[in-house]
Amino acid sequence: MAREQLNSAAYSWNGFTGRQELAAALAGHVAGRLTKAIAERGTGLLAVSGGTTPAKFFAALSAIPIAWDKVIVTLVDERFVPASSPRSNAGLVAANLLQNAAKAARFVPLYHEATSIEDAASSDDAALRSLPWPLDVVVLGMGPDGHTASFFPDAADLATLLDPSSDRIVLPVHAASAGEPRLTLSLARIVEAGFIALHIEGEDKRIAFDGAVAPGPRKPIRAVLDAAQKPVEVFWAP
Numbered sequence: 001m002a003r004e005q006l007n008s009a010a011y012s013w014n015g016f017t018g019r020q021e022l023a024a025a026l027a028g029h030v031a032g033r034l035t036k037a038i039a040e041r042g043t044g045l046l047a048v049s050g051g052t053t054p055a056k057f058f059a060a061l062s063a064i065p066i067a068w069d070k071v072i073v074t075l076v077d078e079r080f081v082p083a084s085s086p087r088s089n090a091g092l093v094a095a096n097l098l099q100n101a102a103k104a105a106r107f108v109p110l111y112h113e114a115t116s117i118e119d120a121a122s123s124d125d126a127a128l129r130s131l132p133w134p135l136d137v138v139v140l141g142m143g144p145d146g147h148t149a150s151f152f153p154d155a156a157d158l159a160t161l162l163d164p165s166s167d168r169i170v171l172p173v174h175a176a177s178a179g180e181p182r183l184t185l186s187l188a189r190i191v192e193a194g195f196i197a198l199h200i201e202g203e204d205k206r207i208a209f210d211g212a213v214a215p216g217p218r219k220p221i222r223a224v225l226d227a228a229q230k231p232v233e234v235f236w237a238p
């Protein structure tokens, strides 16, 4: 269990001594919340982030024998690349999460060929409306710059991405620091989730998180903490 628990109104800190211990604990929490959702409403809706951090957590979660055939997995955000690209979050999820018991889950990707990122976001927005919102579980990552999802500090139209009253599900993102155009869930859909986990590892990210919650210029992760309807559960290991 967590070695260090600090609470505040906006988040609960769960510190672990090792990354494998964190992965097992986070996987257990997510599996439990999905099982509860399935019992309450017949399905569990999970959104996960990509990047380099989640692989151990995905592997641990994939092996837990819950009713995966009643789980829908989608992405918090996606790079505007096909699943075959090494940059693809859909590819990361396919290789690490949709394995073992979790192979039975339904996966809803964000990327598909389109003439522009705006067109892709609009068609995603229409297509994902049929999912059983709100999210039951969302697992966020965070960059050293305090971005989460694809809410990059230098994103054009960042205010639209962070609008807690938005009725959008998927939005397009243009941000020089992102590497390529992105598709992202809106903050509004993220903060209404039943369980919001923030999975970060390493001293650099702990320092970045501490900086984001301290007084000062508001970083995107702080916008999520401020708007979340329940405390965000932070899972951190060195």
Ligand SMILES: O=C(O)[C@H](O)[C@@H](O)[C@H](O)[C@H](O)COP(=O)(O)O
Residues within 6 Å of the ligand: 049, 050, 051, 052, 053, 054, 076, 077, 078, 079, 089, 140, 141, 142, 143, 147, 148, 149, 150
């Ligand atoms: O597509 C992505 O990259 C993610 O969704 C993004 O929000 C990620 O969680 C952070 O950038 C942290 O990435 P790392 O895990 O690689 O540090």
